[in-house]
Amino acid sequence: MNEPSHAHKVPSFPVSSKEFSTVVQGIKTDFILSSYDDYIFVLVTQLGKMGTLLQARKEEGYGAEITFTVSVLLGKHDEPMLRACARQLIERTSDMGSSRPLLLSLGLKDHSRGTLKEIVERVCENKVW
Template identity: 35%
Template sequence: MAAESIIQSKQTTETVHGILTEVVCTVFSDYIFVVVTQYGKMGTLISLVPHCVANDVSKPTFSTKVLMGKDEPLIHVYAKHLVTFVSEESGNKPVLLALALKNANVETIKSIKKLIQSCRLW
């Protein structure tokens, strides 16, 4: 009988607007780690944490924090757009996102979000 791994991971690769893009999603017991790269390395590391208010049935708010790399306003926007649904669908787990993009425009971000959805493990 084979031992089952505690950590689950899934990856995919696709060409997005002419650039090879890799996505790896890994689920740990207390958070989810998502890597999105067009460089073959991790790039900027962003933490996305949900904040739930007691007795409030609405969706949680999310805060982002750059842990490593360039802390630019658009990085926070990209992170929230790309992985907020991951946290919500996983029962509001925090998400750690590694992001290294050559081309970051609206269409690219939409395509990458679909790639992340195809790696769904939560």
């Protein structure tokens, strides 16, 4: 398992954040995780800039009906693996006790299943919510 090459927690005022870099599937990958009152923001880039911006949220219907929705706000609308990554992250953050929606920016060179799985793991290991 790759450990972040450097990680530091930014003071919690006004927003609790964590920044770190690690190697994912052979590519240096930078992470910024921020916990706002109304959203969790996750930026993951292998390009040094923001990428496709997605929103993911948990929606509770009547009874025990829970659904997760993912929307592409900006960027690649035709990349199902990015949507799958957002869905995995909202499900995991929800399982870890957060009810906030997720705003996710993915600027990736590699959209493979292995890369996206590792990204989800790194985000969950370094949670700020």
